[in-house]
Amino acid sequence: MRSLFRTAGHRLLRDVALVCLADGVVGVSFGALAVAGGLPVWLPVVMSLVVFAGASQFSAVGVALAGGGPIAAVATPLLLNTRTVPFSLAVADVLGKRPLTRLCGAHLVTDETAAFALAQPDPARRRAAFWTCGLSLYATWNVCVAAGALAGKALGDTGAFGLDAAYPAVLLALVVPTLRDAGTRRAALAGAAVALAATPVLPPGLPVLLALTGLLATGRRS
Amino acid sequence: MTVAALLALALGTYAFRLTGPLLHGRVELSARIQQLLSTGAAVLLVALAATSALTGAHGFAGWARPLGVLAGGVLAWRRAPFVIVVLVAAGVTALLRAASLR
Numbered sequence: 001m002r003s004l005f006r007t008a009g010h011r012l013l014r015d016v017a018l019v020c021l022a023d024g025v026v027g028v029s030f031g032a033l034a035v036a037g038g039l040p041v042w043l044p045v046v047m048s049l050v051v052f053a054g055a056s057q058f059s060a061v062g063v064a065l066a067g068g069g070p071i072a073a074v075a076t077p078l079l080l081n082t083r084t085v086p087f088s089l090a091v092a093d094v095l096g097k098r099p100l101t102r103l104c105g106a107h108l109v110t111d112e113t114a115a116f117a118l119a120q121p122d123p124a125r126r127r128a129a130f131w132t133c134g135l136s137l138y139a140t141w142n143v144c145v146a147a148g149a150l151a152g153k154a155l156g157d158t159g160a161f162g163l164d165a166a167y168p169a170v171l172l173a174l175v176v177p178t179l180r181d182a183g184t185r186r187a188a189l190a191g192a193a194v195a196l197a198a199t200p201v202l203p204p205g206l207p208v209l210l211a212l213t214g215l216l217a218t219g220r221r222s
Numbered sequence: 223m224t225v226a227a228l229l230a231l232a233l234g235t236y237a238f239r240l241t242g243p244l245l246h247g248r249v250e251l252s253a254r255i256q257q258l259l260s261t262g263a264a265v266l267l268v269a270l271a272a273t274s275a276l277t278g279a280h281g282f283a284g285w286a287r288p289l290g291v292l293a294g295g296v297l298a299w300r301r302a303p304f305v306i307v308v309l310v311a312a313g314v315t316a317l318l319r320a321a322s323l324r
Contacts, residue, residue, distance in 0.1 A: 022305035029312070043223060050232035059270055060231055064223035073223055074230050076266070081235045083263035086256050088242025095243050106239040162315030165287050169294030169311030171271035176298040178264045187261055188268035195269035199277050211269030218261055 009125075012116070016133045019112050023137060024144040026054055029158075029166040030061070031148025036158045037065040041149045048145040052138060053110060055174065056080045058167045063205040072205025079209065087114035094127040108134030111174060183218045190214035271295075284324040290315030 027048070034044040039061065047057055056077030063073040088109045094117050095105035108130070117130035158164065179185045191214025198207035251259075275291040277283055294311030302310075 018303060018305065022303070022308060025305060025308050029308075039223065043228070047228060047231075050228070051235050053235055055267065055270070056231070056235065058274075060223065060227075062274060070224055070227040074227050074234070076270075077231055078234045078238075080263065080266050080270075081238050082259055084235070084238045085241050086251060086259055088239045089246065089249075089251060090242070092242035092246035102243040103240075106243050107236060109239045109242065160316060160319060162286070162290055162312035162317075162319065164283075165275070165290035165294070165311040165315035166308050168271045168275035168287075168291040169298075169308050170304075171267045171274070172291065172295040173298040173304050173307040175264050175267040175271070176295070178260060179268070184261050184264050188265050191265040191269045192272035195273050196276060199273055200281065207273060208266060208269045211265055212262060214265045214269070215258070215261060 012120075012125075012129055012132065016116065016129075016136055019116075019133065020136050020140040023054065023112070024140045026166060026170050027141045027144030028148035028151070029163040030054065030058060031145040031150075032152040032155055032158050033058075033148075033163055033167070034061045034065075035149045035152030036155065037061070039064065041152075044149045045142070045146050048142050051077075052107060052141065053077070053081055053084070054141070055171060058170075059205075059208070062167075066204035068204030068206075072203060072209075076205050076208050079212075083111075084109050087111070090114060091117045091126075091130055093123065094130045096127070105130070105134070108138060110134075110137065112137060187214045187216075187218040190217035286315045286318035286323055289318060 030048075031044045035041055044057070044061065047060070051057055051060075059080060060073050060077040063076065088106060091109060091114050095102045113130050113134045116133040117126045120126040120129045152158070155161065175188070179188060191211030194213055195207040195211040198210050202210070271291070275283070275288045290311045290313070293314045294307045297310055298307045
């Protein structure tokens with residue numbers, strides 16, 4: 001572990017710490033919102049351990065709290081997580097050779113770990129970046145979600161802290177880099193319009209799936 | 223949210239993550255498929271952001287939340303750090319509510 005950190009370098013450690021800080025804040029808000037909405041404390045905690053994907057966890061809990069059915073509560077977050085397929089292909093070479101290491105490493109494939117690994121210039125540093133970021137993030141995320149879940153009852157009105165604004169803001173921060181592409185932006189705006197129009201008439205969870213029709217507005221293919 | 227739904231979500235997500243290590247060196251996603259997956263993810267994320275910013279259990283979410291999210295979104299577009307985006311969105315929403323704007 002110590003040699004891993006040494007290979008990683010100071011700059012990377014600082015960047016990883018900043019991402020952990022940000023995801024920690026989001027984790028606290030996730031745990032607090034889930035429990036304040038009426039879910040039992042164990043649910044957000046166990047979900048974070050076994051799913052470990054922030055945006056999809058929020059969407060699953062959001063649908064569940066809005067009274068949506070189990071299919072909708074699983075379909076949207078699963079579709080969101082299809083983006084880990086290209087990431088896991090891209091970082092497959094840094095997961096190591098031993099089967100057990102690969103099985104554990106696969107669980108740590110997220111937007112953040114893939115971005116950190118792929119930004120490194122050589123295989124040794126890609127490997128160090130992936131594992132440093134993955135393990136730190138897994139520890140931070142789960143501790144903070146548990147803290148938020150336990151605090152959720154004590155906080156009472158999470159709305160007074162603006163915690164309900166944290167999740168949409170996180171989604172925007174995640175997606176903004178891809179929106180600089182005009183085709184993606186057209187598709188995303190068309191999809192959002194469809195989802196908003198469908199929200200009053202469809203059960204929770206379905207409007208967001210319907211947003212995929214926005215892909216038709218992409219226009220050109222690159 | 224049932225235990226079965228939670229398990230399905232966890233197993234499905236893990237299966238997506240395993241495709242890389244399992245298929246590495248054997249399969250290449252075509253550029254077309256990669257583009258479609260990345261645009262699809264962007265569409266879902268923006269739709270989720272829009273619906274969760276603007277709507278609540280009883281229709282319109284009120285002004286405080288969307289205005290806070292908008293402030294965070296503008297900062298994200300101007301490449302502010304992730305943690306600043308989140309804290310500003312929550313902070314603006316909390317301040318607006320403290321000033322009794324719902």
